[in-house]
Structure formats: C-alpha cells, structure tokens
Amino acid sequence: MQHAQSKVIIVAGPTASGKTALAVALARRFDGEVINADSMQVYRGMDIGTAKPSLSERGGVPHHLMDVVDPDEPFNAAIFRSLALPLVHDIVRRGKVCLVVGGTGLYIRSLLGGLMPVPPSDPAVREALIAEWKSGGLDRLYARLEQLDPEAAAKIHPHDALRITRALEIVALTRQKASALSRAHGFGDRTLRALKIGLDVPRPALYERIDVRSLSMMRSGLVEETQELIRRGFSRDLKPMQAIGYRHAVGLLDGRWTMDEAAALLQRDTRRYAKRQLTWFKADPEMQWIAPEALDTVLAAVRTFLESDGEAAFALSGGRAG
Template identity: 45%
Template sequence: MKPRLLVIAGPTASGKSALALDLAETLNGEIICVDSLTVYRGFEIGSAKPTPEQRQRVPHHLLDICEPTDPFTASDFRGAAASAIQEITGRGKRPILAGGTGLYLRSLLRGLNKAPGEDPVLRELLQTRMEREGGEALLAELATVDPDTAQRLHPNNRNRIIRALEVFQTTGITLSQFQAEHGFSDSPYNSLQFCLDLPRPELYQRIDDRVDAMLTAGLVAEVQGLLQSGVPSDCKPLQAIGYKEVVAHLQGEHDQTEMTRLIKRNTRHFAKRQLTWFRAEPEMQWVAYPENSATIHSAAATFFA
C-alpha cells in the first residue's frame, strides 16, 4: 500500500505551521517542512522557522539540513522528503507535510518535468545580463518565445526567468512545452491535500503583523550576524523576501521605514503567487480557515483511520 500523507499548504502567514502542529499532536504525526528557506542553517527569524519549543512538542524534519551557500533544489527536496517519510512511517507515525513551497510539494507528489539540466556557461551569461538589464527586460524577451511561462512570472522572479530562457536557448523548446508534454507518473503516495483559504484582508493583516513581529524579534540583527559570519549577500537564501530587503537596508539603500514597507508589500505579492500556484494543483482541497479547521481535523482522522 502507498504511504498516506497529509498535506497542509497555503500562503505565507496563513497559519499552516500552527495547524500542522495541532494535527500532529492529535494524529500521532510528525511534520515535514515544505519550505525552501527553512532548510538553511542560521535563517531563523525571517523564515518563521519552528521554534525549539514547537520542535520539542512534535518532531520536525528537513530543517537546518544545508549551509547558506549549498545548492538545494526541488529534486534534493524530493529525495530528502522521501527518506523522511520512510523513517516516519517505519516508526508507525503519520507524515504531515506543511509549507508553502509549491514546487517542492509538486516534485514529491507528481514528479519533475524532464527539461534539460543547467548549462553553466549560458547561465552565467544570462545572470550577467540580468544584473545589467534587469528582470523586466529579460521577462519581455521570454514573452516573445514562451508567452505561457512569461505570463506566470514576476520580473523579480529572476531565477525562473533565467531558467526558462536557458531551457529555450539550449533546446529550442519552451519550458511550458516541456511541462505540458511531461506526463506525471502515478504518485507513490496516497495524499490528502488541503490549502488554507483566508479572506484577502485578513491574510494581508496577518502578513503585516508577522513582519512587525520578525523585526521586533531581531531580523535585522540576524542578517547582520549572517553577513559578519561570511555568508555572501548574494547567496540564494539572502535573496529571499524579508532577507533581501534587510540586506539592502544594511547597505544603505533604504531606511528602516522603507525596508519595512517593502518587506510587507513583497510578501503580499508572494502570497498571491503562492495562491495561484496551489489553485493549479488538481488534488488540492480549499478550506476556509480558521473557521473550518474542524473539517480538516475530521477528514484527516478518517483518512488515517
């Protein structure tokens, strides 16, 4: 029989972690974090990483598994998550995946498309052009060859713009075509998937409150410490929302008021992109949260029975 997985997805600040913690305690479960930032050591406050107290209540997996300069991809996540699932189920526990990195979740449950690997020379050229010309220029170029992919991307999503251009320039085939023609294999898991759905004003207020709490907790000092320890400012996790704005502030580009405004604005934009991603997932069930959290608890108990 396929292992059973419970998935709690949703946009940032929607309450995924708290709900997953409650479910894990109720269902004899352990949590696998589906997050592209919490895998890195030293990134605590800005990633909203589970606290030591929360980890003591329920085991959490795939936290602090690599250094800030280590590459970590969706494929890496898939392998690490599969090992964690085997370990959890082997102890008679129930795996609960919680997080907002949709690509990681898709890679685990549905596989990855068979687009070619990176071309180091071409990628370096595209990265140089990105720095010189900016995201809007390269996104406009992408729109001329792969409009389907371009319309899903924001000019700030530099890595994905570069990747889409790289795939086309390497093969002459668009990334959207690779994705459309890739037949996802049958999932090795039996999953029950929920996405938390909050009214937009409430979600945005939660985001603003979280940003304020992160800054009060010492986010700026955390970033200062990372930079002073030798973590390069252009490494992948320091380009994440919340961290990149603080880096810019420390480099004199913004005062603290503008930094705070930018973090809140960029986080809201990111949450909208997360919602768009999860709407495209065929097995995702949307649940009004928190008012219908009991529905998730009931369905999960039945699923694991």
C-alpha cells in the same frame, strides 16, 4: 507483490495562514511527524526572516528538513524530493502519520508527482545569461522570456533572476518552452497518496496577518540576523539572501531605505508573494480548502483518509474553495 502507497497529509497555503499551528495540532492528535516543504526554512541561520517555527511552536512534534544546509549550499526541488521521499516512507514504516507542511508549491508537486526531465544547467549558457543580466538588466531578460514562453513568464516574478535565467536556459538547450515540457510531463509519478488541505483565510485578514508579522520581523531581529549572516561571509548575492525579508534587511543595512521604508516594502512584497502562492495552490483541483479554525472538520477528514483503503472520496466543508 505491490506495496500500498504511503499516505501523506499535505498542509499548504500562503505565508501567515497558520500552517504550522494546524500541522502541530494534527501531528499531536494522530501521532505524526512533519516534513518541512518551505524552500527557505531549509537554511541554517535563517530563522526570523523565514518564520521558522521555534521549538516551543513545534510542540514536541519531530520536524524534518529544517536547518539542513547553509545559505551558500545548493538546494532545489530535486534535492528536496530526494531527501523527503525516503523520509515519508520511513515515517509511515514506523507507524506514524506523515504531514508535509509548507508554502513552496513546487516542492510539494515534485514530491507527489515527480520532476520533469530537463537537461542539467550548462555553465556556458548560464554564464552568458548572467552576463547579459548584469550588463543589460533583468527586465530585458524577463521581457525575452515573456516573448519566448509567456506561460512560464506569467508564473515567475520579474525579480526572480534564478528562475528567469533557468527558463531561458531550458529554451536554449531544448528548443522547447519550459511550460510545454511541464505539461507534457504531467507530474503523474504517483508514489504517494495524499490528502491535500489548503488553508483558506479571507484576503483582508491574511494581509493584516502579513503586515503585523512583517513589522514584527523587522523590529525583533531580522536586521541583526541578516547582519550576522553577512559577518559570517555569506554574500548578499546568494539566492537565499535575495529572498523576501533578507533583501529588505540588506537594503536597510546598505542605507538604501529607512526602517519604516524597509518594513513597508517587506509588507508589500510579502502580500504579493502570498497572492502568487494562492494562485499556484488554487490551480490544483485536489486541494481541499478550509478555514484554519475548522479543526473538527479537518480531524474528521484526516481520520477518514487514514482509515480508507481506496482514494479519498470526500470533501471538506466550510471552506471557500476558490
């Protein structure tokens, strides 16, 4: 006997678009629980720079997969899927509504569509790439990726050393482009049924929110939070410590920038990150875009989705999809 697929509500969108507030409102209305799909909010001790919702902001709604690892512990899309999928089924089994909320598109895609089969990291290949990065600079590695796999390079920030080296490693180990492997896989492992809601904030308003929040982070404890992580022995070279916010605080602590300079760079880099998030999510034809304040529209759509037996055959109105 084949069991019905578990239903999930995806609340996605760029940073500072209002995902937490909407998710909490939906969870409280439909007796739901939230699974975090933000790749930085999984880390303990990294609260201010990740905009991790406080207990009061969570509104009494259970939130899962926050504060699950230390900054020096491994965490990636495969680990996320292995933890999130059983949580989804457990939440649904208990008669609750499951909301998956965050801005990390790869985590959401891996949960809904599986992971493409690629070989595990090869220490020798990885160490050679890292040595080349350290000696010749990351720009050279990125230029090579642009030559070998331009499609993959276009989706990776030139400063994202981890993803650049991984993409080059895949080429070295498989003699195939990571982008080609991704297309061949298709991410079609549909074990869940999802209603995907994308928060659509006009770009000027979104950037204004980002600028205000970035400045608030710098002035209300991000530098001290980063300093405490360093005091506890977490290296500046760790992947989470190189993330937006923390690398800016490190630059300030190391004397490379003043507070004003670090804040301005944080604002700029966060706006750029939001733009990349939007590019990712808007490539998904199943994403239904709405304005965050259109709560009645979302409530009606969620209710219809939860009550339906087949695939959701409706569209949200009031958004600017595109």
